[in-house]
Amino acid sequence: MSPRYRSLNYTWEAVYAADFTLDHVRRRGAMIAAGVVARGWSCLVAYDTRFMGNLFARALYADLLARGVQARLAACPTPLPAVYAALERKLADCALVVTARKRPYYYNGLVLIAPPPGMTLGVPDEQPQSSFPPLIDPAPLPPDLPDLRAEYLESLRGVVDLDLIRRVSMTIFVDPMNGTTAGGFTALLGDGGQTRAIEINREPDPHFAKVTPHPAESGLLRLKKLVRESDSHLGLAISADGTALAVIDKSGEQVNLTEVALLLSSYLVRQHRHKGLVLLPPPASDTAFNAARLAAWEEATGIKLELTLDTDARIAELLAQDRPGLLLGLNRDGEISIGRVAAYPDALLAGLLVTEMVARSGGSLRALLDAQRDQLK
Structure with missing residues (x-):
């Protein structure tokens, strides 16, 4: 069964103490409730x-319950994909997440993930003032808080050939950027395999080592x-919220994500029999991926490719269909x-x-990139 699309219905991000305060x-939260x-x-x-973040989430959870919402609170810091996956398992109808996603450490915010068509929300300053119960000595939390992260990691075992990765002798460095996916890669691979996965920046750090927790902006x-x-x-880098990726080849160079998307699309069709459209943002004029070369890739692979300025909207359109027509989508972020x-x-x-x-190719990302670049000539 195809996954059901849910949108980021509402996003608010603000600087701590200036605008991101408990009252705000x-x-x-009351408006959303x-x-x-x-x-x-x-x-x-x-x-x-x-x-x-956990304390703000607990306050929101208590306020939602007080307003009659059937609410559940996550047991630990959770990647956004794990929240989406929990909604896919019908753990709830929507999700309210305390996060500023990939913004610098001095930001926090709220994200509402809701089924289409979502909801229209007003401006809090225009809403009547609400009275809130005090947060002194709150009631104990229920003992059965869902561990969304653990269930999400378990679901990935059925999607990726982890045994193949373990059998091939490789060394991989993973940078979760002190975020929500820390420990996930190594936990999935486990011990005893030929592949060594080494995580850096995996310790919990609400300041993200004073680096913007976004692979495209941190320098890595x-x-x-x-x-x-x-x-x-x-080398792999994953944004603090678990949504954005960077790939580093063995020479220490960051691979253009358009190249990664094309490689991965071909692999998914060939190895996993995925079908559909590949969506990419238009490449910059100074890159090797001009229209003629991308057309050559289409002809060589037989995979339909579409370039669109508003990649997110087009991805949402395809994913919202009863039979989603998306093979792979990459946005500018x-x-x-x-x-x-x-x-x-x-x-x-x-x-x-x-x-x-890379494991299926014998451990050589460079060989895959060179072969694809030959297709783009």
Whole structure:
């Protein structure tokens, strides 16, 4: 069965203390609660590794319950793909997540993930003032809080050929950027295999080492140096929210994500028999991926490719169909969606599939890139 599409219905991000305060958070939570109650939805409350995210989430959870919402609170910091996956398992109808996604550490925010057509929300400053119960000595949390992260990691075992990765002798460095996917890659591969997966920046750090937790903006200097100087096969960086990916080759160079998307699309068709359209943002004029070369790739692979300025809207359109026509979608933010598996961007899934692809080639990402570049000539 194809995954059901849900949109980021509402996003608010603000700087701590200036605008992101408990009062502002609870007022927005009350506005969202009114819409959720009106639709009879249940709501999942989750959070990431940002400063005091768990406490803000607990306050929202208590306020939702007080307003009659059937709510559940995540047990631990959770990647956004894991929240989407929980909604796919029908754990709730919608989710309210305390996160500023890939913004710098001094931001936090709220994200509402809702089924289409979502809900229309007003501006909190225009809403009547609400009175909130005090948060002194809150009631104990229920003992059965769902561990969304563990269930999400378990679901990936059925999608990726982890045994193949373990059998091939490779060394991989993974940088989860002190975010919600820390420990996930190594937990999935386990011990005893031939492949060594080494995670850096895996310790919980609400400040993300003062680096913007986005692979496209951080530079990834440490990861690149480690991959290059250790003669490793591959480096992967995953944004703190678990949605954006970067790939580093053995020379320590960051691979253009358009190249990664084309490689992975061909692999999914050939090895996993996926079908559908590949969506990419138009390449920059100074890259090797001009229209003629991309047309040559289409002809060589037989895969339909579409370039669109509003990649997110087009991905949403395809994923919202009864039979989603998306093979793979890449947006300008470095987020990759694998249409047949997940109706949402998932960097850990994409990174594991890249690793599986490299393992099947004998551990040589460079050989795959060179072969594809020959197709683009």
